Amino acid sequence: MESATYKGYVLWGHAIREQQEILERERYASSGTVTKGGKFVEASGILEVVDSELDAEQLGLEWARAWVDSHA
Template identity: 60%
Template sequence: MRSEKHKGYTLWGHAILQQKESSQRERYAASGTITLDNKVVEASGVLGEFGTEDEAELAGLRWARAWVDSFN
């Protein structure tokens, strides 16, 4: 999980390891959460699957930034 501050909100990018069969590469589902004063303002559903934890977390943060920017 990765976080950052943006326009007074705290944004969270999540990477959720997907179950895999032994022959498959690891995949991570991405999601994002937006909080303000330690309260959840909005949360995404699954934003897609990515090959690395880092890519998934960044996708969650991009979604959260775009959500905040669309309202501010």
Template identity: 60%
Template sequence: MESLLYHGYSVWGHAILQQADILQPERYAASGTITLSGKLVESSGILAYFDTEEEAQHAGLDWARAWIDSLR
């Protein structure tokens, strides 16, 4: 999980390991969360699937920043 502050909000990018079978390569589901003063503002659900944890986290952060930008 990766987080940062963006226009006063805390935004989180999540990478959720998805591995149905040990013989399949690891994949990561991306999601994002936005909080303000410790309270949940919005969460994305699954956005997409990625090959790396870092890609998934960045997708979640990108979604959160775009959601906040849509309010401005």
């Protein structure tokens, strides 16, 4: 889980490991969460499934920044 502070909000990018079959490569579902003052504000749900944990976290953070820009 990756976090960032943006315009007074704390944003979280999540990577949820998915593996359908033992022989398949690991994939990561991305999601984002927005908090302010230690309280939950909004969450994205699953945004996309990608090959990298870091990519998944970054997608979540990008979503959270966009949410703040359109709602703050």
